[in-house]
Amino acid sequence: xxxxxxxxxxxxxxxxxxxxxxxxxxxxLDLLSLRNQWRIYKGLFGQNRERFELMNRASPVVSGVIExxxxxxxxxxxxxxxxxxxxxxxxxxxxxxxxxxxxxxxQQAEMKLLVSKxxxxxxxxxxxxxxxxxxxxxxxxxxxxxxxxxxxxKVDICIKHIAETLQWIExxxxxxxxxxxxxSLLPDETDFLVNLYEGELALKERKARMIKLLDQGKxxxxxxIAPYPAWLDPPPxxxx
Numbered sequence: 072x073x074x075x076x077x078x079x080x081x082x083x084x085x086x087x088x089x090x091x092x093x094x095x096x097x098x099x100l101d102l103l104s105l106r107n108q109w110r111i112y113k114g115l116f117g118q119n120r121e122r123f124e125l126m127n128r129a130s131p132v133v134s135g136v137i138e139x140x141x142x143x144x145x146x147x148x149x150x151x152x153x154x155x156x157x158x159x160x161x162x163x164x165x166x167x168x169x170x171x172x173x174x175x176x177x178q179q180a181e182m183k184l185l186v187s188k189x190x191x192x193x194x195x196x197x198x199x200x201x202x203x204x205x206x207x208x209x210x211x212x213x214x215x216x217x218x219x220x221x222x223x224x225k226v227d228i229c230i231k232h233i234a235e236t237l238q239w240i241e242x243x244x245x246x247x248x249x250x251x252x253x254x255s256l257l258p259d260e261t262d263f264l265v266n267l268y269e270g271e272l273a274l275k276e277r278k279a280r281m282i283k284l285l286d287q288g289k290x291x292x293x294x295x296i297a298p299y300p301a302w303l304d305p306p307p308x309x310x311x
Contacts, residue, residue, distance in 0.1 A: 074096075074099075074100060074103075076096050076097060076100060079092075079096045080092045080093050083095065083096065083245075086244055086245060087173070087240075087244060088173065090173065091170075091173035094163070094165060094166075094169045094170070094173075095170070095237070095240055097165040098152060098165050098166065098167055098169075098170075098237065099237055099249075101148065101151065101152055101165060102152065102230075102233060102234060102237060102251055103251065103253045104148070105145060105148040105149070105152070105230060105233075106230065106234075106251055106252055106253055107253050107255065108141065108144060108145060108148070109145050109226065109230060110252075110260075111141070111259065111260045112138075112141040112142065112145065113223065114259070114260035114261065114264075115137070115138070115141075115260050115263075115264070116138050117223050122264055125264060125267055125268060125271070126138075126264075126267070128271065129267055129271070142221075142226075143199070143203075143204045145226055146195075146196040146199050146200060146204060146221065146226070147196075147200055147204055147205065149193050149196040149226070149229050149230070149233070150196045150197050150200040150205070151164070151165065151166065152165070152166055152167055152189075152193075152233050153166060153167060153168065153189050153190050153193040153196075153197070153229075154168060155168050155190070156168050156169055156172070167185075167186050167189055167233055167236040167237070168186055168190065170182050170236055170240065171183045171186060178243065181239065181243075182236065182239060185232070185235050185236045185239055186236055188232045188235070189229065189232040189233045189235070189236060192225070192228050192229040192232045193229050193232075194219065195218075195219040195220065195221050195225055196221070196229065198218060198219040199218055199219070199221060202216070202218055203218060234251040237249060237251065238251065277296070280296070281293060281296060284296075
């Protein structure tokens, strides 16, 4: 799903006003991006043990870096979407905390309650961001303090609360239901894993064939096996 933010802002301005529609549209885009990235993360590392083991067999080092990077990226996205509004002039973050500013009366009270749930559920993400991801605190690095517990379930709950603020706007202001789970028509994490699985099988067959040819003394056939292309060669070692 592709959304042109400028067109969407123009479309919603008569309903929400330009400032509200602007923060809403960019928050919506950030939420959809977070939902998509988090779905891929869980598809690779959180769906079942077999998928996790397949990634690790391919490369435990690369798999570990991907898992850690994707998890921390989700926490940063949560942090951004729940950043509190400051009084600094000219600073206008894209955050659900800006939504109540553009509402009044009972609607403002309802939105404040929804935003509060999102902010409270994101407390662990802000802690990780402050101590480890966006900043590096010595007290954490030296073990003097610990990070707040983080889990996939906590991320799921937090994303749900963030989504509820945007769904409220769609329902109350536009009278429609907003599905915050984007559907991609392009190859996704399942296609990636299928290719990895097929590659693992092909690699096993290749190795078995090479061993068999060596055992049979068929050196000409062994040497005729196509080598890997040069673009798969590791990069040269770099030294300062």
